Amino acid sequence: MDGGKERDRRIKMRKTVALVSISILLLLMTYSYIEHDEKDPDMAYIIKNFEKFEGKKVDFAGRFVSCNGSVTKLKLMEPPYCIVNVTGKILNVSLHKGDVVEVLGIMQEPHKIKAEKIYVIKSFEYSLIFIRSLPAIPFVAYLFFRKWKFNFKKFIFEERDHA
Amino acid sequence: MPDWTTHVIAGWLTGKAIKRDVTIVVVGSLLPDVFKIQLLFDFLKIDTHGFFDPLHTPIGTILVALLISLLFEMHKLAFFLLLVGASTHYFLDFFLIHVSDGIRLFFPLSWKGYQIHAISSGNYWVTIIAILAIIFYFLFKKFSHA
Numbered sequence: 496m497d498g499g500k501e502r503d504r505r506i507k508m509r510k511t512v513a514l515v516s517i518s519i520l521l522l523l524m525t526y527s528y529i530e531h532d533e534k535d536p537d538m539a540y541i542i543k544n545f546e547k548f549e550g551k552k553v554d555f556a557g558r559f560v561s562c563n564g565s566v567t568k569l570k571l572m573e574p575p576y577c578i579v580n581v582t583g584k585i586l587n588v589s590l591h592k593g594d595v596v597e598v599l600g601i602m603q604e605p606h607k608i609k610a611e612k613i614y615v616i617k618s619f620e621y622s623l624i625f626i627r628s629l630p631a632i633p634f635v636a637y638l639f640f641r642k643w644k645f646n647f648k649k650f651i652f653e654e655r656d657h658a
Numbered sequence: 659m660p661d662w663t664t665h666v667i668a669g670w671l672t673g674k675a676i677k678r679d680v681t682i683v684v685v686g687s688l689l690p691d692v693f694k695i696q697l698l699f700d701f702l703k704i705d706t707h708g709f710f711d712p713l714h715t716p717i718g719t720i721l722v723a724l725l726i727s728l729l730f731e732m733h734k735l736a737f738f739l740l741l742v743g744a745s746t747h748y749f750l751d752f753f754l755i756h757v758s759d760g761i762r763l764f765f766p767l768s769w770k771g772y773q774i775h776a777i778s779s780g781n782y783w784v785t786i787i788a789i790l791a792i793i794f795y796f797l798f799k800k801f802s803h804a
Contacts, residue, residue: 509728520721523712526766531708534769535759539705554758574705599757612757620780624661627785631662635688639681645729652729 539574545605553608554599555579558618559590569596583610593618660750660777660784662688667788668750669743671795682736685726686743690719690751715765719744750784753777 532540538555541548557569560578567581567590581598590596594617600610643652669687673680693714699706712718723744727737751761753776760773777784 509733513725513728516721516724520712520718520725523718523721523766524709527711528707528709530769531711535708535711537705537708552758573700574703576703597757614755614757614778616778616780620778620782623782624779627661627663627782629662631666631688634663635666635684638684642679642681650729651731653731 537573538571538579541602542575542577542605545602548602551602552599552611553602554597555608556595556597557581559592559594559596561592562590567596569598577606580604580607581610582607588613588615590615591618595621660754660779662691664785664788665691665747665750667792668746671791672742672746673739674795676742678739678742679735682730682739683743683746686723686740687747689722689726689740689744690714690747692722693718711762712765715762716748717765719748754779 531537536544536548536553538553541553556572557579558572560568560570562568565582568578569581570576570578572595581596581600582603583600594615597614597616598608598610599612600608603609642655644655645651646653665687666684669684670680672687673683676683690713693710695713696706696710699710713722720741723737723740727733727740730736748761752772753774755775755778756773758771760771762769763772764770
């Protein structure tokens with residue numbers, strides 16, 4: 496009888512903790528969503544509200560498209576996925592189409608930034624990050640489910656008998 | 659981000675080092691990258707407007723670890739092991755080079771990012787060193803038992 500009460504108490508406690516955790520997490524995510532434009536504006540907001548950011552430092556990542564004289568064209572890797580023209584420091588770097596370029600620079604025009612600091616990841620190196628990541632997923636799944644199985648009745652993971 | 663293979667190996671080695679359940683530590687080592695669900699929305703060109711960003715902060719990871727740990731009978735131990743794994747993740751991410759920003763250690767109190775800017779995320783030598791470390795671990799184990 497006491498065992499049953501204890502189990503009910505534990506289930507109730509777990510439900511409460513889960514509910515509180517999900518609520519806090521959703522609050523944090525909503526806060527991040529609401530404050531995003533003010534605290535960590537992305538390029539869609541910056542370009543749309545250029546007057547607020549003119550002469551200010553912005554950062555973004557884009558893929559190298561082409562270079563015309565003193566202007567390097569990058570395609571944004573975030574919305575609005577448009578082309579931005581970058582001048583300045585970027586000119587000294589050898590770039591190939593598709594290379595990922597992180598830029599920290601001064602906003603001059605809605606689609607023009609003067610780079611102060613850049614960081615380049617070669618296209619193949621960037622792709623390699625994802626390729627190197629792929630084996631990890633089946634490995635973790637195998638490692639985990641070799642030891643644990645999910646009990647849908649109790650809604651918990653239980654150790655497999657042979658583990 | 660270092661690749662997931664590096665994160666998993668780091669988690670696995672840490673789990674072995676503390677002589678605890680490596681399976682949970684390894685899951686924890688990928689926990690902060692739950693945030694990568696963002697890539698799906700990026701692929702679909704849907705602007706999530708920073709909604710998933712808190713998942714890659716210590717407070718977000720603690721909450722996700724807490725939720726997952728409730729799915730284990732020994733939830734306190736599971737929570738601890740998930741956090742150990744997640745710590746290895748943040749430790750490795752901390753060394754990555756970016757032009758600005760970094761890990762928001764104190765979110766939501768501060769949006770400031772912290773980073774050491776030492777290793778390129780495209781640097782595959784980190785992965786090779788991690789794989790070598792795991793090979794050395796097995797060799798050491800094999801010869802120490804012999």
